[in-house]
Amino acid sequence: MDPDGAMDRLAEWKGRVDQLAAATATMSNRLEHLRMTAADDNGLVEVTVDSTGTLVDLRLGQRIQRVAPEVVARTIMDTIGVAKRQLADRSQEIITDTLGAESPAARGLAERVGQRLRAVDPPADDTGDQYHRR
Numbered sequence: 001m002d003p004d005g006a007m008d009r010l011a012e013w014k015g016r017v018d019q020l021a022a023a024t025a026t027m028s029n030r031l032e033h034l035r036m037t038a039a040d041d042n043g044l045v046e047v048t049v050d051s052t053g054t055l056v057d058l059r060l061g062q063r064i065q066r067v068a069p070e071v072v073a074r075t076i077m078d079t080i081g082v083a084k085r086q087l088a089d090r091s092q093e094i095i096t097d098t099l100g101a102e103s104p105a106a107r108g109l110a111e112r113v114g115q116r117l118r119a120v121d122p123p124a125d126d127t128g129d130q131y132h133r134r
Helices: 003-032 062-066 069-099 104-118
Strands: 036-039 045-049 055-060
Touching: 003 069, 036 069, 045 069, 055 069, 069 104
Parallel strands: none
Antiparallel strands: 036 045, 045 055
């Protein structure tokens, strides 16, 4: 193995590593600042979730006064689900855009993010009150 050839290959490899590190930093920054807002079709609620899928904003429309509380609650939960699925889709796009669709690491990361954000929350207990379980 000739030393000059080895140095060229090492420099090429370092360039690829540096490029991957920069792309990963860009992806991380884009994902960290990502938020998704969704509203239901009837104008009852609008929700915003952050990059982790956590609810960060909830806006209730005037129409909720004419709807049963359980309908409002279900609409909120359903709309959060919509926002989280949209967040999963956008997150997967960002991962693919920055790391490349051909990257096994990108595919694996995109799959894990999608699974986490699309996970269904556990149902409430039989009383319908998920906050006062014993």
